[in-house]
Amino acid sequence: MTDADYMRRAIALAWRSAGHTRPNPPVGAVVVKGGKVIGEGRHRRCGGDHAETAALKACKSSPVGATVYVTLEPCSKPGRVGACCDALIAAGVKRVVWACADPNPTNRGRAARVLRKAGIATAHGICADEAAELIIPFAKHVTTGMPYVTVKLAQSLDGKICDNFGSARWISSERSRRTTGRLRERVDAIMVGAETVRKDDPSLLCHTRRNDDLWRAVVSRSGRLPRKAQVFTDAAKDRTLVFRDAAEAVRELGRRGFMHVLCEGGLGLARSLAAAGLVDEWITVLAPIVIGDGHLSDAFRFPGEDTIVVSASCLVPSALCGADVNGASCLVPGALCEAKALGIERKQRTKHQAPGTKHQVLRTKHQAPGTKH
Numbered sequence: 001m002t003d004a005d006y007m008r009r010a011i012a013l014a015w016r017s018a019g020h021t022r023p024n025p026p027v028g029a030v031v032v033k034g035g036k037v038i039g040e041g042r043h044r045r046c047g048g049d050h051a052e053t054a055a056l057k058a059c060k061s062s063p064v065g066a067t068v069y070v071t072l073e074p075c076s077k078p079g080r081v082g083a084c085c086d087a088l089i090a091a092g093v094k095r096v097v098w099a100c101a102d103p104n105p106t107n108r109g110r111a112a113r114v115l116r117k118a119g120i121a122t123a124h125g126i127c128a129d130e131a132a133e134l135i136i137p138f139a140k141h142v143t144t145g146m147p148y149v150t151v152k153l154a155q156s157l158d159g160k161i162c163d164n165f166g167s168a169r170w171i172s173s174e175r176s177r178r179t180t181g182r183l184r185e186r187v188d189a190i191m192v193g194a195e196t197v198r199k200d201d202p203s204l205l206c207h208t209r210r211n212d213d214l215w216r217a218v219v220s221r222s223g224r225l226p227r228k229a230q231v232f233t234d235a236a237k238d239r240t241l242v243f244r245d246a247a248e249a250v251r252e253l254g255r256r257g258f259m260h261v262l263c264e265g266g267l268g269l270a271r272s273l274a275a276a277g278l279v280d281e282w283i284t285v286l287a288p289i290v291i292g293d294g295h296l297s298d299a300f301r302f303p304g305e306d307t308i309v310v311s312a313s314c315l316v317p318s319a320l321c322g323a324d325v326n327g328a329s330c331l332v333p334g335a336l337c338e339a340k341a342l343g344i345e346r347k348q349r350t351k352h353q354a355p356g357t358k359h360q361v362l363r364t365k366h367q368a369p370g371t372k373h
């Protein structure tokens with residue numbers, strides 16, 4: 001096992017804490033002696049043991065003479081708890097290896113000096129890029145006071161975020177929902193616009209994490225919100241905040257120590273955030289499906305009356321994961337199939353209905369492609 005192997009173990013431990021440590025960073029640590037891991041730990045929540053201390057406490061044998069691997073530069077000034085450098089010195093370890101420097105100006109660059117003065121060997125920069133990814137939200141928050149904002153929107157190939165009934169229910173697939181569900185595991189708050197609450201009534205909770213530290217934020221200028229919506233009535237309702245202004249919402253979440261905010265739509269709120277320069281990361285789930293509204297572009301016009309482009313399972317294209325990218329274009333696998341194969345309700349439009357009215361999902365045989373009414 002190399003330094004990098006032990007560090008990757010520490011990084012994996014740290015990821016389990018992401019979303020639970022605000023306003024502190026998620027950090028993991030591994031204690032190694034005689035080529036064996038004798039202890040490991042992570043910072044689980046603000047006010048709890050830091051990763052190094054947790055790992056030292058968990059040691060099955062004496063850490064005297066051991067090497068400690070930690071994902072972030074150990075703190076050297078006491079904060080809510082004692083400084084980790086002091087704990088490492090007191091434990092008698094021989095060597096301390098960390099991945100990336102602490103972006104917090106209070107600690108940055110001090111650990112090497114403090115530890116070396118106590119006769120402990122140090123090394124840093126091992127798996128630095130992987131470990132830096134862990135603390136992207138923390139680094140932004142600790143240096144600017146603002147949270148890192150990720151916007152996630154699912155859209156069809158023709159750029160729609162909901163069907164013609166206003167529902168976003170079936171745009172993303174089970175698999176893409178699982179993938180993006182993992183995002184909810186590691187954020188501090190999930191934010192949506194009022195129209196999404198009015199149309200979709202989402203719970204915004206996450207079944208694969210502890211929800212007692214996940215907050216929900218709804219942005220509504222009008223304040224016109226359904227009182228019976230899940231976010232206001234379920235078991236986590238005390239952790240739902242309502243804001244009148246999108247930018248103020250982000251600033252206030254930052255003041256409350258939220259480091260990572262996930263905006264899950266809709267387009268109105270996402271645009272407001274983008275216009276205010278508040279979006280750090282934009283994730284598009286591109287479903288290989290065409291929703292259409294009676295005015296399909298040429299690429300999506302087919303002779304069959306209810307044929308649409310769709311993949312059997314609406315995958316998140318692997319292009320989004322970095323593969324299959326050819327320059328700026330990405331490959332979206334798909335096939336032609338019947339709308340009903342997806343379970344999409346397809347109501348025929350009568351001549352009394354204008355395009356885009358709520359009874360029309362796909363063009364029907366009564367309407368030639370691209371016909372204007």
Ligand SMILES: NC(=O)c1ccc[n+]([C@@H]2O[C@H](COP(=O)([O-])OP(=O)(O)OC[C@H]3O[C@@H](n4cnc5c(N)ncnc54)[C@H](OP(=O)(O)O)[C@@H]3O)[C@@H](O)[C@H]2O)c1
Nearest residue numbers: 154168193194195196220221222246265266267268269272
């Ligand atoms: N495909 C997806 O990933 C996805 C995700 C979420 C939702 N959706 C779909 O998207 C649709 C809703 O999207 P939408 O774009 O119509 O609405 P939205 O973004 O959910 O909500 C828009 C509303 O948010 C409030 N708002 C937006 N910017 C604001 C600002 N700067 N300050 C204060 N309030 C602000 C306003 O609320 P008030 O009107 O109360 O003032 C505005 O009308 C739904 O049909 C839903 O199914 C799709």
Ligand SMILES: [Zn+2]
Nearest residue numbers: 050074075084
């Ligand atoms: Zn510490």
